[in-house]
Amino acid sequence: MRVKLLLAGEAPPGLGASLLAALPAPFAGGAEELLAVDIRTCTDRRRRQVDAACLLAVVPEPPEGWAHLCIVGSDLCLPAVTHVFGLAELGSRRGVVSWARLREEDEPWTLGPVTRRRLLVEAVHELGHALGLPHCAVPDCAMHRSLWIESIDLKLPAYCPSCLAALATKAAASSARLTACEATHTMSGGGNAT
């Protein structure tokens, strides 16, 4: 699975590249680009936050074999929830994650190593959801639920063996569907040729 990081708004230099380089298995390679959307359209001015569900809706659908993760520095919320670190629709291969609440106090704009690690963990977490994984009970698995930032520090930026196995099963099923789809196209194409 390859990942495209979509940077919404301004981001510290080199953040996307360092995140892509640190992504664990099963992610390999990837790319980054700016998301051509004005996040102000998803901003709740009264709450001074960005609606994560609205932002997720504008993340473009990825091609087969890719996942799209939007990274943003604004504070994310949901209409009925005060804040979220990120959001992804299960199995949609699309997610959003924010570093706004992951920062240490008085941290420079460039983001220190602690915040960068937290962002990596949460990026892996949202990508897991985007590939269909729910929360995991293993405390140091990236898919373990985090409701406050200290609990993010207890997790690893990687999946536990059972989550990896679940991802492999989902990837095999997806590959089988793709093969069947290609076979159908080939057969119908052959029919037209004759």
Add this chain to the structure above:
Amino acid sequence: MSRSVRLLIVDDEQHVRTSLACWFREEGYEVEVAASGKEALAALARGGAQILLVDIKMPGMDGLELQRRARELAPDCTIIIMTAYASVETAVQALKEGAYDYIVKPFDPEQVSRLVAKAAERYTLLAENRALKERLAAAEPRLVTAGSPAMAAVLALVDQVAPTETSVLITGESGTGKELVARLIHSRSARRFGPFVAVNCGALAEGVLESELFGHEKGAFTGAVGRRHGKLELAHEGTLFLDEIGDVSPKLQVDLLRVLQERTITRVGGAATIPVEFRLVAATHRDLEAEVTAGRFRQDFFYRVNVFRIAIPPLRERPEDVPLLAAHFLERFATQMSRRIEGFEEEAMATLVAYPWPGNVRELQNVIERAVVLCREARIGVAHLPFTAAPPRDLSLEAVEEAHIRRVLAMSGFNVAQAARQLEVDRVTLYNKIKKYNIQRP
């Protein structure tokens, strides 16, 4: 961390319900959404949702009205009210009407996560509790007593002794249902979630029974290829039922007496003492007092076993139980064999009631099973029974008269007027006879 609980989010604002659905799906819940009370009721009618998150202010049917109507459709569901205003009156009203809790929008993620997790846990516990109760009710042995005074007395004793830790001795002829009564005591005791371990002491040779009860270590004797846990160990924190305890050899009586005194055992061929904690229920068809007198049963062991005695009367002493027991077995076997048999011919029932039943309830069960196999008519007749009416053992006029009156009363369902007509005597005479023979209404 996928959860087996399904949520239904009811909110008229589309972005609220879709974003919450997305968020709760990440949590591992199955989520359905509904835009109005009407949609929510339709979703509930389809079945599935166990926890409802309901917005209190919706056009048309509001959250409180939906809560009332949802309770009628799914009384077990848990309802959490969502409100944009911290209105005490609305919250109190919602809670009064049975809402589990209420939360104010926007929710703190930790708060809502905990609240829904608690609601899910409550639902799971309630469902488990219900399933366990059903399993327990299904597991409780059915004693078909037909309400005879003798069996009602047995059941009353069972109810009295079951909740205690007292050892019980059940006496009765073979086939009267001693093991069923033992199981009933276990299922109505605090140990009902522990094991019920039954051992038939009369069916095994002394050496085999010793190994069966105490277990053995590897190499304890020829053929002991591995360690084996005995029934006394297996009954730990449960009930040990020793059937035919009167057949236990004197040596094993000593060994069992030590176990009952010290509450520890040593496996055959082993050295370690293992603590065991069980309740003893024993049964026998023998007259244990006579066995003690004859020196075949140790007196000290007898006193240990015979703390609370329940005597099950033989079936011939309670002929009024025969019609209901027969009907019960008929229903069971007819269902098993997919037969449509409505009941018994009058003559067949009279034969069943008159028969002395030396094999007791077990024999009656076998006779009815055989009759269901043979019967091709709507009712079981005499031809389907393996015997014809047998003469009573006591041939004195009084005994025959008493047995006959009991039989006719049983056939009439203790309708004295009807029985008197069948006996061709007046009711006063029949009442006098009932009083004379101490025949009690079931």
